[in-house]
Amino acid sequence: MNGKDEKFITIYIMGKKHMVPANLTIMKAMEYAGHQFRRGAGCRGGFCGACSTIYRTKGSYKLQVALACQKIVEDGMIVTQIPFSPADKKRYDIDRLKPEANTFLEYYPEISRCLACNTCTKACPQDIMVMDYVQAALRGDVKEAARLSFDCIGCGLCAVRCPAEIVPYNIGQLARRLYSKHVVGPASHVLNRVKEVNEGKFDEEINKLKNMPKEELQNLYNSRDIKV
Amino acid sequence: MRLAYYPGCTLKTNAKSFEISAIASAKVLGVELVELTRWNCCGTVHALAKDDVMHYIAPIRNLIRVEEMRDEGIVDENILVTLCEMCFNTLKRANTEVLKDGEKMRKVRENMEERDPAYRGEVEIKHFLEVVKDIGWNNISNLVIKKLKGLRIIPYYGCLLLRPRGLGIDDPDNPTILESLIKSLGGESVEIPFKSKCCGSYHTVHMEQVASELSHRILSQAAEAEADLIMLTCPLCSYNLGDRQEEIKKSFKGLRTIPVVYFTQLMALAFNLPAESTGFSENKPDPTVILKNKDLL
Numbered sequence: 111m112n113g114k115d116e117k118f119i120t121i122y123i124m125g126k127k128h129m130v131p132a133n134l135t136i137m138k139a140m141e142y143a144g145h146q147f148r149r150g151a152g153c154r155g156g157f158c159g160a161c162s163t164i165y166r167t168k169g170s171y172k173l174q175v176a177l178a179c180q181k182i183v184e185d186g187m188i189v190t191q192i193p194f195s196p197a198d199k200k201r202y203d204i205d206r207l208k209p210e211a212n213t214f215l216e217y218y219p220e221i222s223r224c225l226a227c228n229t230c231t232k233a234c235p236q237d238i239m240v241m242d243y244v245q246a247a248l249r250g251d252v253k254e255a256a257r258l259s260f261d262c263i264g265c266g267l268c269a270v271r272c273p274a275e276i277v278p279y280n281i282g283q284l285a286r287r288l289y290s291k292h293v294v295g296p297a298s299h300v301l302n303r304v305k306e307v308n309e310g311k312f313d314e315e316i317n318k319l320k321n322m323p324k325e326e327l328q329n330l331y332n333s334r335d336i337k338v
Numbered sequence: 339m340r341l342a343y344y345p346g347c348t349l350k351t352n353a354k355s356f357e358i359s360a361i362a363s364a365k366v367l368g369v370e371l372v373e374l375t376r377w378n379c380c381g382t383v384h385a386l387a388k389d390d391v392m393h394y395i396a397p398i399r400n401l402i403r404v405e406e407m408r409d410e411g412i413v414d415e416n417i418l419v420t421l422c423e424m425c426f427n428t429l430k431r432a433n434t435e436v437l438k439d440g441e442k443m444r445k446v447r448e449n450m451e452e453r454d455p456a457y458r459g460e461v462e463i464k465h466f467l468e469v470v471k472d473i474g475w476n477n478i479s480n481l482v483i484k485k486l487k488g489l490r491i492i493p494y495y496g497c498l499l500l501r502p503r504g505l506g507i508d509d510p511d512n513p514t515i516l517e518s519l520i521k522s523l524g525g526e527s528v529e530i531p532f533k534s535k536c537c538g539s540y541h542t543v544h545m546e547q548v549a550s551e552l553s554h555r556i557l558s559q560a561a562e563a564e565a566d567l568i569m570l571t572c573p574l575c576s577y578n579l580g581d582r583q584e585e586i587k588k589s590f591k592g593l594r595t596i597p598v599v600y601f602t603q604l605m606a607l608a609f610n611l612p613a614e615s616t617g618f619s620e621n622k623p624d625p626t627v628i629l630k631n632k633d634l635l
Contacts, residue, residue: 224379225393227395228450248379250347250350250351
């Protein structure tokens with residue numbers, strides 16, 4: 111700290127005013143302000159979807175969304191976290207389901223309430239076209255629904271914002287499961303490798319590693335050939 | 339000519355034969371139906387209420403896609419072609435309402451996000467039958483290879499293709515467009531009084547008996563008129579009159595089986611397109627027996 115004011119900005123965490131360094135993420139700024147995360151923080155790398163956050167900025171009515179670990183604070187930001195989105199996740203036996211529109215409608219009939227308002231897409235911190243994959247599911251285009259939802263991290267912000275009370279991330283997950291199970295099917299190279307493992311092809315090598323002294327194992331690890 | 343085509347959910351699930359026969363027949367007419375990019379639900383029944391502007395967002399969003407496709411040169415006209423009667427009606431009605439009422443247009447625009455362009459209001463909704471009509475009945479006639487000779491066909495309109503007046507594609511009291519098509523395909527059009535009366539529509543979901551009674555009136559008239567087939571334009575009519583016909587016969591003993599086909603399937607047949615383009619294997623009841631009897635298959 112060199113005492114220059116411009117390096118600090120004002121943010122409001124759940125309504126309380128804080129001065130925080132301007133270059134921090136929302137998550138670090140909250141920790142700087144004295145908050146300790148018990149929920150709402152996971153990988154800190156933008157992958158896990160645990161730190162869903164909503165905010166407004168001064169002078170704007172727009173409700174904006176972010177992952178707290180990714181978004182840099184802005185002056186006048188009014189912020190809170192939504193660490194969990196309540197949703198009734200249905201139980202199903204994926205082996206018995208068919209990759210078609212009626213499967214989605216059977217488990218999540220509320221998707222037919224979709225207005226195509228696109229609020230879910232606007233709410234997605236991953237820039238996924240959420241509405242488009244819900245619509246693809248509605249017409250039984252499992253492949254497209256799986257493809258469009260692939261980057262979903264399940265943060266839940268779409269579900270919190272949907273005026274039709276749909277839980278889009280559950281739809282995307284069901285679509286990806288249906289697609290991998292019934293459309294793509296198991297990959298032959300994986301099946302072959304599992305067969306080799308079961309037949310004991312690697313037993314000797316594994317046993318050798320298991321019985322190796324720790325130091326030798328460390329040397330082996332450090333001198334390994336890394337393929338990028 | 340490349341035209342944007344809006345399938346709607348049913349054409350991708352229960353009415354695939356409607357879609358494949360339409361796309362194949364259109365090709366014969368020199369029309370390429372290009373599926374709309376990123377299409378969403380047409381809005382279904384919700385968008386039929388005049389004051390329910392929120393539900394106009396879905397149909398209008400589809401129309402923005404048409405303008406985008408036109409701008410990008412993917413299609414040749416600001417026209418959106420539909421096959422399903424429901425989609426036709428909801429898309430056209432929403433379009434008509436926002437063009438007529440600036441306040442509604444403003445509301446729809448305001449409630450869409452900024453990242454989408456605003457709807458310019460340049461799109462015209464056409465049912466595929468109108469595209470066919472524009473090509474001219476004589477021209478259609480000239481493209482026919484296999485005349486539907488001796489085939490007695492009921493032209494069944496249902497409700498949403500003709501109503502409300504001004505929005506529908508023909509006179510709601512005395513429509514003739516399907517009769518003209520049958521004639522140009524070389525078939526014999528058979529008149530019944532209930533050709534534009536309700537099939538039971540969505541009552542089929544929760545009041546099956548109501549739908550059965552309404553559909554029975556149409557089916558019994560068709561049987562009495564000694565028709566071979568009912569030709570229609572709507573997947574829901576097809577479900578009520580065709581898929582549910584066996585069920586209806588349980589309540590109304592003695593009703594004769596009468597196959598139900600889409601108009602595009604008969605076009606594909608008359609244009610002598612292969613079986614994968616006519617899609618008759620999906621129809622209920624099976625129309626192939628009667629078509630074979632008439633030497634058309």
